[in-house]
Amino acid sequence: DMKVTQMPRYLIKRMGENVLLECGQDMSHETMYWYRQDPGLGLQLIYISYDVDSNSEGDIPKGYRVSRKKREHFSLILDSAKTNQTSVYFCASSLSQGRGNTLYFGEGSRLIVV
């Protein structure tokens, strides 16, 4: 069953708290991504992971870090969350780095930082 699963789906945190967003996929995909979605801005790439312990910054990596210790699992960490990190975060995966590969998305994690 081809699926990307994100946890938690909804999260409210206070400014300065740490946040852990988790993503799993059951397709043995090599490449995984974290995007954030904000009104009027579309999806912006935070980080890419090409495989276990092989991660690369995207367009907006500041304030975020990632961890990928197993191929099927990719975490996004916010150390000391800020109010401007309130957003919907999407995890995605693709078979490999091929340019024509489809991205498969999770249902999103809605984070509110107060």
Place this chain on the structure above:
Amino acid sequence: AQSVTQPDARVTVSEGASLQLRCKYSYFGTPYLFWYVQYPRQGLQLLLKYYPGDPVVQGVNGFEAEFSKSNSSFHLRKASVHWSDWAVYFCAVSMKDSGTYQRFGTGTKLQVVP
């Protein structure tokens, strides 16, 4: 910068009418282009994708898109819109920098009225 632009933030069409959603790309070289759809409270799902070759691409649910190099465009079309097409549509281009990822437009919200 290499990117895609969706000039229409919102489009309203009558059920049964035809539809065109616009996407302009800026890319050095041969682009690989995608259209995704996002239904409420869900992640993005692939509608169709363009590889270099036939400029008209067929997708799911009666959608098609036409690639135009001369116009730098990849517009999405549907002959007869259904109420269930109410969603947000994203155009994306596959980027090849240090790695491969997709860069998204800001999205077009499609509203279908009776």
